Amino acid sequence: MSSKVIQAMYNDDDILMDAVKEVRAANHHIAEVYTPFPVHGLDKAMGLKGTRIAITAFLYGCVGFSFAIWMMNYMMIEQWPQDIGGKPSFSFVLNMPAFVPIMFELSVFFAAHLMVITFYMRSRLWPFKEAENPDPRTTDDMFVMEVYVDGNEDELVSFLEQTGTVEIKVTEKHN
Amino acid sequence: MYTFSSKLKQFSFALMIIGFLGVAYGFFSTPNSVEDVKVMLAESHDAHGETATIENEAHATETTDAHENVAHSDDTHAEHAYHYLKNKPWSALYVALFFFFMISLATLAFYAIQHAAQAGWSVVLFRVMEAITAYLPVGGVLLFVFFVLSSLHLNHLFIWMDPEVVAHDELIQNKSGYLNIPFFLARAAIYIGGWIWYRQHARKLTLAQDNAAAGDISNYTKLFKRSAAFLVFFLVTESMMSWDWIMSLDPHWFSTLFGWYVFASMIVSAVTTIALVSIYLKGKGYLEFVNNSHLHDLAKFMFGFSIFWTYLWFSQFMLIWYANIPEEVTYFATRFGDYKLPFLGMVVLNFVFPLLVLMNSDFKRVNWFIIFTGIIILIGHYIDIFVMIMPATVGDQWFIGISEIGSVLLILGLFIYVVFTALSKAPLLAKGNPFIKESEHFHY
Numbered sequence: 001m002s003s004k005v006i007q008a009m010y011n012d013d014d015i016l017m018d019a020v021k022e023v024r025a026a027n028h029h030i031a032e033v034y035t036p037f038p039v040h041g042l043d044k045a046m047g048l049k050g051t052r053i054a055i056t057a058f059l060y061g062c063v064g065f066s067f068a069i070w071m072m073n074y075m076m077i078e079q080w081p082q083d084i085g086g087k088p089s090f091s092f093v094l095n096m097p098a099f100v101p102i103m104f105e106l107s108v109f110f111a112a113h114l115m116v117i118t119f120y121m122r123s124r125l126w127p128f129k130e131a132e133n134p135d136p137r138t139t140d141d142m143f144v145m146e147v148y149v150d151g152n153e154d155e156l157v158s159f160l161e162q163t164g165t166v167e168i169k170v171t172e173k174h175n
Numbered sequence: 176m177y178t179f180s181s182k183l184k185q186f187s188f189a190l191m192i193i194g195f196l197g198v199a200y201g202f203f204s205t206p207n208s209v210e211d212v213k214v215m216l217a218e219s220h221d222a223h224g225e226t227a228t229i230e231n232e233a234h235a236t237e238t239t240d241a242h243e244n245v246a247h248s249d250d251t252h253a254e255h256a257y258h259y260l261k262n263k264p265w266s267a268l269y270v271a272l273f274f275f276f277m278i279s280l281a282t283l284a285f286y287a288i289q290h291a292a293q294a295g296w297s298v299v300l301f302r303v304m305e306a307i308t309a310y311l312p313v314g315g316v317l318l319f320v321f322f323v324l325s326s327l328h329l330n331h332l333f334i335w336m337d338p339e340v341v342a343h344d345e346l347i348q349n350k351s352g353y354l355n356i357p358f359f360l361a362r363a364a365i366y367i368g369g370w371i372w373y374r375q376h377a378r379k380l381t382l383a384q385d386n387a388a389a390g391d392i393s394n395y396t397k398l399f400k401r402s403a404a405f406l407v408f409f410l411v412t413e414s415m416m417s418w419d420w421i422m423s424l425d426p427h428w429f430s431t432l433f434g435w436y437v438f439a440s441m442i443v444s445a446v447t448t449i450a451l452v453s454i455y456l457k458g459k460g461y462l463e464f465v466n467n468s469h470l471h472d473l474a475k476f477m478f479g480f481s482i483f484w485t486y487l488w489f490s491q492f493m494l495i496w497y498a499n500i501p502e503e504v505t506y507f508a509t510r511f512g513d514y515k516l517p518f519l520g521m522v523v524l525n526f527v528f529p530l531l532v533l534m535n536s537d538f539k540r541v542n543w544f545i546i547f548t549g550i551i552i553l554i555g556h557y558i559d560i561f562v563m564i565m566p567a568t569v570g571d572q573w574f575i576g577i578s579e580i581g582s583v584l585l586i587l588g589l590f591i592y593v594v595f596t597a598l599s600k601a602p603l604l605a606k607g608n609p610f611i612k613e614s615e616h617f618h619y
C-alpha cells in the first residue's frame with residue numbers, strides 16, 4: 001500500500017519543532033520526521049507514545065539474573081564442586097556471595113544486549129537494510145517532515161510553506 | 176521568604192524535650208556497679224533456671240562442679256555487660272549525633288558538586304541545601320564536645336583512648352602514632368573547621384551574588400573555584416573522618432574502602448533529606464519554581480546512590496568473607512552473630528526496597544511515594560550507622576529502646592529547628608545564579 005505524502009524540509013531544529021506543533025494543531029497527520037540528530041522534546045511534540053523498552057529491560061534483567069543463578073548452581077555446586085579457598089561448594093546458599101558478581105554481570109549483559117536487539121527488531125533495522133530516509137541530506141544538515149495528504153493537496157502545501165520550510169516535495173510513501 | 180511556622184517550631188521543641196527526657200532516662204538507668212548487673216542477669220536467667228535445677232537434681236555431684244564454672248564465667252560476663260551498658264546511652268547519642276551531622280555534611284558535598292560541575296538543574300534547590308547545611312556548625316560543635324568528653328574518659332567508646340587497654344595491646348601500640356588523643360582531637364578540629372569554613376563562605380557568596388549588579392558573576396566564579404577546592408579537601412577529610420570516628424571503634428580492624436562506604440550512606444541520606452524538605456515546603460505552598468522534574472532527578476539520585484551503597488557494602492563484605500582472615504572476619508562475625516536482624520534488615524531497607532519501589536520512572540514523580548521511600552531509606556541508614564558503631568561499643572547488649580529513640584528525637588528536633596530557621600533567613604530562590612533560568616525551565 002502506498003499513500004501520498006508531502007515532504008517539507010527545514011534547516012533548523014527550532015523551526016522544525018514549531019512547524020510540528022503547528023501541523024498537529026491544524027489536525028494534519030504527520031507520517032514521520034527525519035533528523036540528523038536527536039531533537040529534544042520532538043517525541044512529545046509529535047505525540048508519540050512513551051517507549052516501553054524500560055519494561056523489556058527489566059524483564060531481560062530478570063532473565064539474566066535467573067540464568068546466572070541456574071548456571072552457577074549447575075557449574076559450581078552440581079556438576080563440579082570444588083574447594084576454593086577453604087569454602088567447599090556443597091551448598092548454593094552458603095556460596096552465594098561468591099556468585100553475586102556473576103549474577104549482577106549477567107543481569108546487565110542480558111538486559112543490555114537483548115534491549116539492543118529488541119530495539120533493532122522493533123525499528124526494523126538489520127544488516128544490509130536500505131536506508132529509509134527520503135533525502136540523504138537528513139544525515140547532514142536537513143530536517144524532513146512527512147505529512148499525509150488527506151483532502152486538498154494545494155491547501156496543505158501552502159499551509160506548510162508558511163511554517164518556515166525551505167523545500168517542499170510531493171511523493172508516494174510505501175509502507 | 177519562608178516563615179518558620181509556630182506549629183513546626185513547637186513540634187521541634189516537643190521533639191527536643193521528649194528526646195532530652197529519653198536521653199536523661201537512658202543515662203540514669205545505667206547500672207551503677209558490676210553487682211547491679213549480676214542481679215539483673217540473675218533475674219533474667221531465673222525463668223529458665225528453674226527447669227534446669229529440676230533436671231540437674233538427678234546429677235547432684237555433676238551440678239556442684241558445673242555451678243563453680245558458671246559462677247566464674249558469670250563474673251567476667253557481668254563485668255563485660257556492665258561496661259557495655261555504661262556505654263549504651265553514650266553510643267545511642269553518638270549514633271544520632273553522627274547521623275544528622277552526616278546528612279548535613281553530605282548535603283554540603285552535594286551542593287559543592289553542583290557548583291563545581293556548574294549544574295543548571297539544581298539551582299532552584301540551592302537554598303534548601305544551604306539550610307540543611309546550616310546544621311553543620313551546630314552538629315560539628317556537638318560532635319567535637321562529644322569527642323572531648325570521650326577523651327576525658329567519661330565514656331569508653333574509643334577503647335584506644337584508654338591507656339590501660341593500650342598497655343596490653345601491641346596492635347594498638349603500633350598505631351598509637353596516629354590513634355592518640357591530642358592528634359585525634361586536632362584532626363577532628365581541622366575537618367570540622369574546614370567544612371564549616373566552606374559552608375559559611377559559600378552561603379555568604381551566594382547571598383552576595385543575589386544582590387550583585389546584573390552581569391556581575393564574580394561571586395559565582397569565586398564560589399565555583401572554592402567549591403572545586405573544597406571537594407578535594409572533603410574527599411580526603413571525609414575518608415579520614417570515617418577512620419577516626421567510626422573505624423577506630425574497632426581499632427584492630429580496618430577496611431580500605433570504609434571511607435567510601437560511609438560516604439555512600441551519607442550521600443543517599445542527604446539527597447533523601449533534600450527531597451523530603453523540598454516536598455514539605457512545596458506542600459506548604461513555597462518553592463513554586465520547583466517542578467516534578469527536579470524531584471524526579473532527586474529521586475533518581477536516591478535510587479542510584481542506594482545501589483551505590485549496596486555495591487560498596489557488598490564489596491567490603493565479599494572480600495572479607497572470601498579471604499577469611501581472622502582479624503578481618505571478626506567484624507562480620509559479631510554482626511552476623513549478635514546483630515543479625517538489623518544487619519541484614521538494613522540491606523533489605525536500603526537496597527531491595529528502593530530498588531523495587533524507585534525503579535519505575537513514573538513513581539519517581541509521585542510525592543507521597545518519595546516521602547514514603549525516603550523515610551524508609553533514612554531509617555535504613557540510621558540502622559546502618561547503628562550497626563557500624565554499636566557492635567564495638569555495646570556488643571551483645573544492644574537494644575533500640577528509650578535512649579536510642581530519645582537521642583534520635585532530641586537531635587531531630589534540633590535539626591528541624593536549625594534547618595527551618597536557616598530557611599527563613601534568606602529568599603528561597605537563589606536568583607543571582609547565572610543558571611537560574613535554565614533551572615526554572617528544567618523539564619524532562
